[in-house]
Amino acid sequence: MKAAQLTQYNKRNISLTLTQVEKPQVPTDHVLVKVTAAGVNPLDNMISRGEVKLITPYRLPLTAGNEMVGVVETVGTHVNQFAAGDRVFARLPLDHIGAFAEYVSVHASALAKVPDYLTDVEAAAVPLTALTIVQALNLMNAQAGNTIFISGGTGGVGAMAIPIAKAKGLTVITNGSADNKERVLALGVDRFIDYKSEDYTTTVKDVDYVLDTLGGDEMEKQMSIMKNGGHLVSLRGMPNGAFARRMKLPAWKQALFSLAGRKVDKLASRYGITYDFIFVEAHGGQLQDIADLFTQLKIKPSIDTVFPFEKVNDALDKVANSRSRGKTVLSF
Known part of the structure; x- marks a missing residue:
């Protein structure tokens, strides 16, 4: 599958490398999600610059990306709250990010179901x-x-x-x-x-x-x-x-x-x-409460720019160097 990876920490270069990697395995308590959209955040650039190494040390190369929305493809044998075909979103766990890829394996405890009224792009702007x-x-x-x-x-x-x-x-x-x-x-x-x-x-x-x-x-x-x-x-x-x-x-x-x-x-x-x-952590229960609140109030996230996945580095540059009126999102 295609993924955008960080290969070295660099304070002056936040670019990721588009490459082919193996599709993730699905442990018993995980869910395999086919990614449809991913939010792009200042945190992604902070990770590339090595600014959060003391909080979360990552082994490189690292598939980047902290939040995503997608469709469940496979569920682990111990997962019963999600099923194939569910539309889900998440702020990925700190020690297991990887939203900038065609597929991601996510611990079920980090996931929530997307409100029906939100598009994939809108939903990708919510979790983090x-x-x-x-x-x-x-x-x-x-x-x-x-x-x-x-x-x-x-x-x-x-x-x-x-x-x-x-x-x-x-x-x-x-x-x-x-x-x-x-x-x-x-x-x-x-x-x-x-x-x-x-x-x-x-x-x-x-x-x-x-x-x-x-x-x-x-x-x-x-x-x-x-x-x-x-x-x-x-x-x-x-x-x-x-x-x-x-x-x-x-x-x-x-x-x-x-x-x-x-x-x-x-x-x-x-x-x-x-x-x-504060350094935000994954929490599917809190995210489901947020999804329910959004459904009740019909809150629409503000979207600034949508980039195709292949333009991930343009999206990261925009987040780093431009004023924004909302979220920058990658669409797969």
Whole structure:
């Protein structure tokens, strides 16, 4: 079968190699899926650059790709919740990725059934981002009636985070370019801030939670608008000791991440809040709950560009170097 593989880590070259590999075997607790579409994410490029080796060390060559949608072809003998012909999707387990291929063998616990109203391309945009949002809200212990600020909410993450946060009863504030205001308001956001004309650090205060999608200098700005006792979860910040312990990493890695994250932990302490970094994990049960919510609310993911599988490197380049109004997807 055809697959896109990472053959060496390279900070300056994120290109994958299209090659032929053997069709995967199907262990007793796995499902063989014929891939029809795959989401393309910043995480894919981070892996290629070697930026997540401390979290998940991969052996190369590695078939790349973290999320996919497809049709079940074969089920393992211990799998009874899926059958041949089911349309399924997944954020693949951290230690067993490989969505950029014609077939992938997936542990059944990572899979969920795709809502009927979504196309394959739309469905491929859901698992990784939606699970990130749900796991972040769970980490925050977000309670209905409280307020969340989602930084840079006009991109693909915001388009998913806003309706999920609203469905959980949160008041949602976000910022971004005014060009996207109407689209974001249509998602249900309670307050939109044009970052060019309004400084949110002077007009927003007493926020309970922050979902940080930007990292860098924006992080302290976001901390400054929070209530004492608030909780910030970052997708782009520095992993810290709490993250390493939550991921059950070896003791030496826990010590290393505790040291690396000390600065941001001290910053959070100064503002009287809790800081966490999140690295999304596979979870078929959570994804099925998301699918059910999507079916109820008829949420449509925002799609930016669809590339044929053979143009995988163009898709990765777009994710790395272009502004996006939604998800980049590969179609098989």
